[in-house]
Amino acid sequence: LTLVAAACSSESDPTTTTVTGGDPTTTLAGDPTTTTAATPAEPVVVRAAITGDEDTINPYTYISGFPGWNLLMMQYDTLMQLDADGVPQPWLADTISANGDLTEYTLTIVDNASWHDGTPLTVDDVKFSLDYFIEKATGRFSRDLRGVVAIAVSGDNGIVISLAAPNPAFDLVALADIPIIPRHIWEGIDDPGERAFDISTNVGSGPFMMTEYESDQFYRFVSNPDYFRGVPAVDELVVIVFADDAGALAAIRSGEVDVSFERVSPEQIALLDAQDPLDISQGPEFTTQMINFDASKAPFSDVVVRQAMSLAIDSQDIVDTVYLGAATVGSPGWVHPGKPAYNPAVEATFDPAAANALLEGAGYIDTDGDGIREFGGEPMSFDMITNSSDSLRLRIAELTAAMLGDVGIEITVVSVETATWEEAVWPGFDINNGRNYDIAVWGWSAPVQANTIRIADLVNSDPGIGFLNLTGFSNAEVDAISSQLLTEADPATSQQLIGDLQVLLADQVPFVLLAYPDGAYVYNSEVYADWEFIAGQGIVSKVSLLPASARP
Amino acid sequence: MRFDTPGREIRAVNGIDVNVGAGEVFALVGESGSGKSVSMLSVMGLVPTPPAVVTGSILFDGLELVGLGRSKMNAIRGGEIGMVFQDPMSSLNPVHRIGRQIAEVLHLHQKISRRDAMDQAGELLDKVGIPNAGGRLKDYPHEFSGGMRQRVMIAIALACGPRLLIADEPTTALDVTVQRQIVTLVQQLQADLGMAVIWITHDLGVVAEIADRVAVMYGGRIVETGNAADLYRTATHPYTSGLLHSIPRTDTIRTEWLPEIPGTPVQLVDDLLSCPFHSRCPMGDDSCVASLPTLEASGREGQFSACVHHASILDGGDLWPSLDREVTAAVEHGDELLVSIEGLKVHFPVERGGRARRKAVVLAVDGVDLELRRGRTLGIVGESGCGKSTLGRALVGLVEATDGRVLIKGEPLDTSSGPHRRTVQMIFQDPFSSMNPGMRVGDVVAEPMRVHNIGSADERSERVAKLLGQVGIPAEAATRHPHEFSGGQRQRIAIARALAANPEVIVCDEPVSALDVSVQAQIVNLLHETQLETGVSLIFIAHDLAVVRHISHEVAVMYLGQVVERAPRDDIYETPLHPYTKALLAAVPVPDPSSSIALAPPLEGDLPDPSDPPTGCRFHTRCPVAVIGLCDEIIPELRVVDTDRWVACHLVEASTDQSFLAGEGDIRGDLGLLAEQGG
């Protein structure tokens, strides 16, 4: 099957199709006067759609990683900020340096940042924030800081963060992730778990301030004219809550909102692009779609079966049919081809004949002629469990089931509630609880892939390390390499290890990676067109709303 | 007039000519379905057209009513012509107050203020004899009893002083005692107001009391018309004559067998070409079939008959002789005590009201002692709601006794299935619902045998054929369905079914009251014959005292769940002792205009609430001779006053030679006198 949808054309440029205005090198940060005077025109109001409420957006009450964290960051700043390529750049910290074995990070904080209430933002606030998150756990941010053993202020605006073990990804995972919160507001709050925070405590340093919130209806952000990187290009951002994608889509088509923070589903891309004045910003993201199986039990414990399954599944077909081309074919070595760590030697192969041969050779033979192979007397019939609320996954299940059927493995698709599905694949969200499925359609959100060395999380058989190893995969060689990778301070060695590991994984097949769906976002170009597509993150970030001069 | 109903046409009325003079009371008599109602409804323009098609001419005071415009017709209805319908329970709007319903008709026809209308409504209510009329204007219909509702209907009909009152069976749904009240009321009002009255009924007794002139309908036609007195004396149509002879009466000598009119009433679907009665007529011959007889002057002045033989009918007695059936009595009736009822009580808990939910108990049967001997018939009479049916049902175990017991041949009644279930069988009132419409007649009759697993299939069908023959139904009927039979035939089938299990007692709950008058006699005779042949004992429940008289050996009179008097038949009809029995008897209209001598005034009031019976003697609230301080305080025992006679009354002494217990005529007079003291 060779199905190529219209949207495929955008694949030629895998990083971004968005025009980023201006020349990023001309203007330097810290000059707030350059853009304001020139445009006395109408205030720019952008209305954006999200699906699902995010509650009062502060570090303890926002709900989802996406877009909740992204909205949170409208109001707050991180020490570092991702640029368009997804690489952390100086932000609240204007210099960042690390020692040789990556256990100590030294930062200096900018001196022109201030809080929304006018109080200047100092290095004390930074130290306070880090301490506060470590002390008052939030999940995400305290986890980011797990390895931190000491935080020390040095001089007027310097701060030194010491880690217990080398962490080559500390900048990406922590520095570009943790919001800096105002000490004068938060130090009086002992128990942030109490729902004590409302709009009045949402004092940040970011380019926007949340001024209004109606539960399940909308958020209103107004721009912060004193923002330390420059006056935002957008004066007001209204984020509207929708029940589902369809509602959001209807609204953007009818002109009721100007941008959707939800990914546009593949079938809509060409359609929306064709409609004036709508435009699409599209680029790679690091979410994954994969087929998981319980590799701890027969027949999936047999590497031949896993290899055969991998060979039997035509990932390209899934990309073409389900994603209409708006996705990157999954690499069997886990790492996204757009990442520097990607090993080009690893490639997905679709070869049902080879799959059949493998299975025959290993004794998985259809003895009774019903088209289904047997193993140990049992037919190879399995349930493939999937999440009913994700229609694309359902389709993936349907398609892969048919492909596996072609090599004599009978699959029944069972679609269940999200919660049931999670409970089966990942009981209690703790792999120590084992697994209750045969085959499942699964996917990870972008953060799992964002940091390549964290591949160990997924494949290491030690539950302490491979705590996301949902397939129960275990291979001594993989364990060794992945453990080493976690603490390897030398970038070159690290690169080598990752490359090797990819080859190993492609052979061992701990899971079948189908695709990395692209992010595609629709916006009304008449209202605001300067959206920045950050690789792996999409357009929903404050960077998109800043003038080009203020971007990292 | 005909009805064009989908599927078929019904010729409801086929050319009738009637003249009613001002101030005259005109009665229209006939069996159910003979077209009485629709012909009078068409006078009011109240038959729905379509499906009805009315042709011909109806003149009211010279005004053509057929095809009269809507608004003109509305002015006539309620204004010039008032109408009272049969069922008082459903004829009043349940959601409007009584006062408003009366005032409405005033508003519609007179320019009158709201207030005046209400005042006038109050007066009207008073006039129709509703106590505390003014206070009851604000009540709703459901707060009135049937008799009072009928009074309200009369008030509505008479509100605008109509010149004609049409009363469509206004008393059929009421008890005899209440019927008497209503008849008297209409008579009075007619005398006061002088309007013409058309009274529709199937009850020849009522007609005799009230009518000046009578028309008899059969098959949508008038077969005979004339002055009431003449018509009753010398009927000149075989049908009229048959009716007069076949109805049982309380005032004449009882004959062993009732004369009966054979066959079943007609339902017309085709044009009439011949006399519709000829197939049932003893005089029927070829000349009846040759042409449709028209009304011709016959007999006396103003009397017309639609019979080709009218000249030869002068004395119906020959035409409809008393039957003399030879029945070989199979079993000699003995003195064996078959059923004895001892202190039987049946109480139904019911819920009344809402918030203060009062757990009321209806004392349907409240301490009854009765006995029945083999081959005898016990008649049970009383007003509606006095517990007759409940008593009957307790006998067959359909309701459970609250207290007391029923002994069958000395053994307590065993309500679980078993021999007792076969011993006592029951015949119900409604011949239409007493048979499963989906079953064939043969299966209906065989059901008791199948329930008790009697005989093989062949034996059963043999016996079914025999039973059907016994009740006068052709054996081939076994393969047909009940709906193919008329009411009378179904009642015969029901009797066959009751006999199938070889019972020793049959409880008959009003077996003839749903039947056409001309058919009643057939069933009564059949039951009598059956008893003679099989020696079965009967418990015959009825509200019609005349029918009960005809068939019973002994009669028990019930009032509010209790037996107030019990005596051999002739004693009770000739010398009733209990004031209630007397009143009941006095209220029965006699189908003979000449005998209506100085009627006693009707019994006052309605039956009290059976869940809250009066203290002392339950009858004292309505009793014309009640003695305050005695009757309302002390409960009278049912005690023996003479051989085989039991009475529950303080005022009846143990001897029968009391002055007010004399002859029948005197009773009425006495009651009248006493009423003044007691009221």
Add this chain to the structure above:
Amino acid sequence: MRPLGLRNIFRYLAVFVVAVSLNFMLPRLMPGNPLALLAGVDVGLMTPAERAEVIEAVGLDAPLIQQFIDYWWSVLRLDLGFSFRSERQISEMIMERLPWTLLITVGSLAVSAVVGIVLGGFSAWRRGKKSDLSLLTGMISLQSLPSFWLGMLLISVFSVQLGWFPSFGAVTPASDFEGWGHIGDIAKHAILPIVTLTVLSIPGVYLTMRYAMLEVLGSDFIRTARAKGASEARVLFGHVARNAIAPVVTFLAIRFAFAFGGSVIIETVFSYPGLGRLIFEAVSGRDYPVMQATFLVFTVAVLVANLVADLLYPILDPRMRVR
């Protein structure tokens, strides 16, 4: 039909008890783990200790019977607890949502009552005639419309194609309408959901009214009214309609209950921020407390509607009054 007696009060109590218990049991019987909702998407990255803490915080570790008793106790105190998902006071969430659901259900009920009664009355008056039959057929057809499909079509046509009405929400988000503008805005948003619900409610009202009228038209007291010389109009309005209204009111109460429950679908289609959407989200998100509370509110609303009908009935039909 049923005077409001002790029996009915028992009935209401029984329903309430069953609903509350069901309410408690059902979500707990469902598979799935509510933890994801407590900690957001990153639950997989939490340590077991962190998870235990969260579970304990919301009382999911107590024995079931204890949870059951606690649940009853909180229901009786009208304390509906906190949402797992948004950590907000549920009663607050419900109070926010309730008015919207009431707006569209009551709104549609009012419209369908008027239209249904008028058409039903008309049909009964013209019984058997062409106009009656075509109305009747039309109404039976309307009854067979799938509600969500109707909603989808209305959005396709009136929002997307014609752009007359907004396709989602209850108000224009973050708008600054005041006074009439605000009301107009609300009305504009409510129109399509109300139209959908109304179209679905009308047939029931119509059929009930028509049948009730026909039943009354055939009764004896109508003949009495005619015999009084009342005109056709007076018979229809003064007698027939007045008698037919009691069953219609009962039906409206039932219909209200149904429309209220039906808001689940309508509000999902129209992204309308009412209770129906709340319960649907709560069900798919396994937000136990919200699910329970919303279901409870639904039950209570239905009970109240029935109670109102019970109380109205004796007013409309004097036969039901306590003497």
Add this chain to the structure above:
Amino acid sequence: MKLLNRKRTKKRSPKVANRLGMLGGGMVLFLVVMAIGAPWFAPYDPTERVGLPFQPPSAAHLLGTNDVGQDLLSELIYGARVSLTVGIVAALVALVLGTSVGVLAGYYPKRLGRFLMQGVDVILILPFLPLLIILAAYLGRSLLNTIVVIGVLIWAGPSRIIRSQVLSLRSREYVLASRTMGAPDRWAIMRHVLPRTALLATGTFVRAVSTAILLEAALSFLGLGDPLQKSWGSILFWAQSRGAFLTPAWKWWVLPPGIMIMVASLGFALVAFAMEERINPRL
């Protein structure tokens, strides 16, 4: 002592109701033929990807293709199978439950009947759709569960109707007569009551089919059915989840399945209407 003034009720043949019933019967027949003959009528196997995704109607695909390139017309034709199966089987479940409860409650109106009706009242008064959704979500997605949930929730209404008829049948004199003969309750129920309720029960059954078809569609649409079953509701689920009703595709993707649902539900509703009119003519 009311005289039964019975207007010998003629079986009035409700002509119009009959005609509507015929129309409904025609619709049902059409669907049944479609369901049975699906393999012959459908141009393709509805589970096979036979074209490009999201194709507008063409000669090869009269109603275009869906999001993975399956033929919509074939899906529509096969959809009759699922919808009719769910409708009929769920209604059968409801029929069996409703009739048993109705007959028992009607025949034993005292303690048992009161108890059963109390239960029915509770079910009737519970908010229907929310309960349906909760139950469906709880039981998970499969055709069987859909059938069970619908069947279990819709029997209460019919049971009430049947009970009231049994109540009246019970005091019919032929039932009393059989009791006075000493027939056990079983006899009266099986011989007199059940056969007499058959027509009414069939009527409510047909109506229940109509309701069940609508409910199945609603559940599938909400994603609470099995989305991979080719039912009309699931076609709409896909149309909704892939945004078809906001695109020109609504004309061939959204409109036809909706119309089919309506035709199915209406067909049964009309038949039920005609049957009800026959039992209790009101035209």
